[in-house]
Amino acid sequence: MKKTSFSIFHLTEEQAITLLSTPTEQLEDPTDRYIAASRLVEYPSERAVEALIQAIHQPGDDLDNRIVRRKSVETLGHLRAAQALPTIRVCLEDDDCYTVENAVWAIGEIAGEEHAPDHVSLDETILEEITNVLKRPGQNYRVIIQTLGKLGYKAAADRIRPWMQAEDLMVASAAIATLYRLGTDIAAMPRIVEMLQDANVNVRRSCLQDLINTNYYSAIAQIAQCPVSMVFRLRAIQCLAVVGMQERAITFAEDVEPYLDQVIYDHPDTVELVHEYDQTPTIEFAVNELYETDFGRCYLATKTLLEVYPQEAPAALLAAYEDKAHHDYGGYYHVMRLFGWLNYDPAYDLLVKALHNQESQFKKARVAGAIALGRLGKSDAIAELQSAWNTGTWELQYAILIALDQLGGLTQSSLQSEHPLVQAKLSSLKG
Known part of the structure; x- marks a missing residue:
């Protein structure tokens, strides 16, 4: 999830915390609490974290409160607030599918940096709770599967595998990539490369992210031809090229430069078009x-x-x-x-x-x-x-x-x- 700054509202930490703790009915604009929860992403203090935790616990199932709860969970994920894990974990059982989605993602942010000095280890119980969300209808299965891959939970592999055939290709791509990260079903990765030419632009963008997540640098040439914005392709090529060159698996001159030049030039003849006109347009x-x-x-x-x-x-x-x-x-x-x-x-x-x-x-x-x-x-x-x-x-x-x-x-x-x-x-x- 993109970290969005609400600095345009010029809220100080104190103002944001005060707004977040104010009952909605006492506010002139009910969106103020949402803005406050968003703004606190800029303030990684214990007071900010505690205010976000309290916002999650605040009773009320009206839409405004649910939206604030979702955003508070997301902000805690951005802050990588380990002390909030017990509260976020409870949100895995929430009736609101978006709160559940944000909770899964936030846990992945907090515990997913394996080599970070402040790495948080999760016990198998919480990893199973995340995996079990795959059984619930109406969830964002892509986020759940990606998070399980990020957390390296190999015990979930058999339950992820059926999603490789999901009708939603963004979910299928995530499942293929996650099983590759977990060291199983590695032969399926070419399917993600093929999806770079899907008619749905969201599928193409999702596949690029999955290739980044798996360090699949052998797809650089195909990424260069993918009909999405130059920004997405350059991000993918940069991530994969740096890793591949560090591992001495690829060279700049042969495996990166021709395709990087191609994307920087960005002539339409070097892009594999997925649309066509049935007649010459005006x-x-x-x-x-x-x-x-x-x-x-x-x-x-x-x-x-x-x-x-x-x-x-x-x-x-x-x-x-x-x-x-x-x-x-x-x-x-x-x-x-x-x-x-x-x-x-x-x-x-x-x-x-x-x-x-x-x-x-x-x-x-x-x-x-x-x-x-x-x-x-x-x-x-x-x-x-x-x-x-x-x-x-x-x-x-x-x-x-x-x-x-x-x-x-x-x-x-x-x-x-x-x-x-x-x-x-x-x-x-x-x-």
Whole structure:
């Protein structure tokens, strides 16, 4: 579960604890307690933990109280609050399926870091209680199965195995991955790799996470072609490449670099498309598809714009930018990327702006801007790329290296990075 910060509400620890302990009927807005429980993720103190525990124990089965209970359990998981385990354990028997799901996940967070100095060992009784949740209808079986794998509970293997054939492919993928982690049924992993091409984007994203969880670095080439956002693929490749290289099972030059470059470039021809049109769409339709959350559809639209509308596309993309792409981070990314693939020189200033855009939601657009500037071939971009280096993520730094190499600006730079994949790329280009 993603750790979401509620710092925008500017609640201090004291204010959050006070709100959380206030009965709902005394609040102007019943969501205040939920916000307080969320905000306490920023305060790993004993007082915060105790307040969250008390919130779980607060009587009342109304929806507002259930939501607060769920969030309190989740926050305790993020805080890895071992002292809360007895309370969280009781939640495994709750009537609310979401509270149960959060309880299972939180236990995995608290006890799942086997090599952590503050590792918490669980007795078999609680591990059995988690496993038994698989028998209850209406639960999130994916989370339960993933947690059992994280906790390394091999005794659950026989009860997980039937879920490999689950109709819900996200559950099936989790079961296959978990049995692999537990050392059984290792021959089934190629099924997860095949699911990277499923029509359902949530299945594709779930499979990427399962491949990360299993350190299945032999799937890097297939991950590079998976039609999901570049962000998901880069995260997976980074995790798997670092592990594989540390174990000396793979090399950067042969097993990582070609596929990492491919994802950073992110041309639609290098993505295995899972959608198709039954007839050639209009340019208006294709441009609108760039705003879809399923990037499989975005890549199909991008391919169409490049192949069917290369002359008309720049004007349509500029109009899209002025309309809403400038504030829609998905559309913004695709528009910037297309300017590069179309070699559209008039977009130079927009691409420089994208390169330097440090708003968190536009991180991937900075990568698109760097690659597009390299494509345009203007030497003026060298200084812009170098100046963006220190404010960039590892993905942006990697893209900057590719762009500088294309522009002939790499030899005159003294760029350095502590990230192993960026270091490897630097060595590759300079070697």
